[in-house]
Each structure stands twice: as structure tokens, then as C-alpha cells.
Amino acid sequence: MVFTGVRGGRRIFYGWSPNGRDDWQFSPTPLVNPEPDGVTDISGPTPVKRNGTTYVAYHGNDGRMRLTEVGNAFDRETHLGVFHAPIASDRGRLAAPSFGSEGGTDYMFYEAGPRWNARICIARAV
Template identity: 80%
Template sequence: MARSTDGVNFSDETPILRTRLVPGTSYARVFEHALPGRGNKYVMVFMGVRNGRRLFYGWSPNGWDSWQFSPTPLVNPEPDGPTDISGPTLVKRNGTAYVAYHGNDGRMRITKVGNAFQQEVHLGVFHSPIASDNGRVAAPAFGNQDGVDYMFHEAGQRLHARICIARAV
């Protein structure tokens, strides 16, 4: 965890998630999202290694401390086909919650998890690489400006990727 008063300079502080809780944790992202009955304001979605790479989650009342983590995966790779999934991001649409992520086959998928993270409804691939993506698109992140939705993501082989942007039409 790191803090900043100006959004440019950050100070590294106490780790929140450690591999002793869930082995192989990475790709952690925090979002404002209350889970019913948990007294939280924030959730964290992240990759963890337990019988392959899966997506897990945690929750906190303030996003800084008092984090709790579910030992049960939020999203499993088997219904999608790949053996590993990672790079999760929380997506809210149509009054419910989804998790978008990438698989080791180079494609991005989306799964409906519901507002209480009580579902796992795999909806399939929503973005596949094009020729210039060198077989891989990954780590989606979404934003909106002036009513237009955008997706930022990696394209290309890991450690040699470029950052791309897609605009909803």
C-alpha cells in the first residue's frame, strides 16, 4: 500500500495482502463497492494461486486497514477453458457487478458475480487479440469521460506489451 498527498509522489507503507493468506497473489485492484452485511466500503479483487491461478477478493471498511479476505475463489478458470486467469477488474453495469479478466489463452473474459459476490456466471470472451496484439490482450481497466466508456488494457506478450485504449461506440 502506498499513500500520496499530491497524486505524484507516493510513500510505500504497510503491505495489505501477503502470500501467506493466498499464495501467489498479484494484480490486486481496489474499488469502492459495499458487500451486503460486511460493513465495508471497499473491495479488492486479485489473482491468487490455488490449484491454478484464480480470482479472489477481500473487503475493508476504509480501504486502508481491517482487510478481510475470502478463502474461496470469486472466479474459477475451468468454465472458461484456460487453466489460469488473472488481471481482474470490477465492472458495474445494469445494477449488478461483474469481474473482467484475462486468461492464459490471450483473451479477455467477463463473469457476473452479483453485488454480494454470490454468483459466478461466466459470460465468455468479450475481447480477443487482433493481429498487432501478438496473441495477447490482458489486464482490462475501464473508465468513462463525458458519457463515453473506455477500456485500457495490455496488448502483446507479457513484459513486452504496450498499453492500448478502446472506445465504446
């Protein structure tokens, strides 16, 4: 599980359980830090498995979504940069990406617009 925690700004941490219900343990060390992205806060993480490795997709306090490779053992922090920036209809802010596929087409669901006045959007991979 990846989640947002506050320690000198919002950062991404991870936790694990042998069965997903009990005996949760949490890493005290952040998995992803905001400074390499040039922002002060990051949140809304989701793990993504692609190309034989693991990434974390998340948003920064500048309204853009980023991707960081963390590796399958969560032992890396390779910031790959912005992968989705707001378009006009997103009203300046993107957040909380999640991914799925149907019929061989990949989709991203995300929150767009100002907090407390946002909507859920969908983007199709091209």
C-alpha cells in the same frame, strides 16, 4: 478488492476492509475459477458495475478477455465468455482490462502483446 491468487491454478479472489486501509479480510473461496472458461489460469481482474449488478473482467492464459457476473453480494459465478479477443496489432495477447469514461463515451485500457514486451492500449466502446 479483487485480485489473483494461486490455488490449483491462478484464480480470482476478493478481500474487503471497512475503510480501505485497515482490518482487511480475504475470502478463502475463489470468486471466479478458470475451468468454466476452458483455461487453466485467469488473472488481472477488475470489478465492473453495470445494469444494477457487478461483473469481473479479466484475462485468461489463452490471451483473451472474459467477463463473469459475480453479483453485488459476490455470491454468483456466471461466466459470460470472451468479450474481447486479440486483433493483429495486439500480437496475440490481451491482459489487465480497466475501464473509464469521458464525455459519455466508455473506454477500456488494456495490456497487449507478449509479457515483458507489451504496451498499453485503449479501445472505445461503439
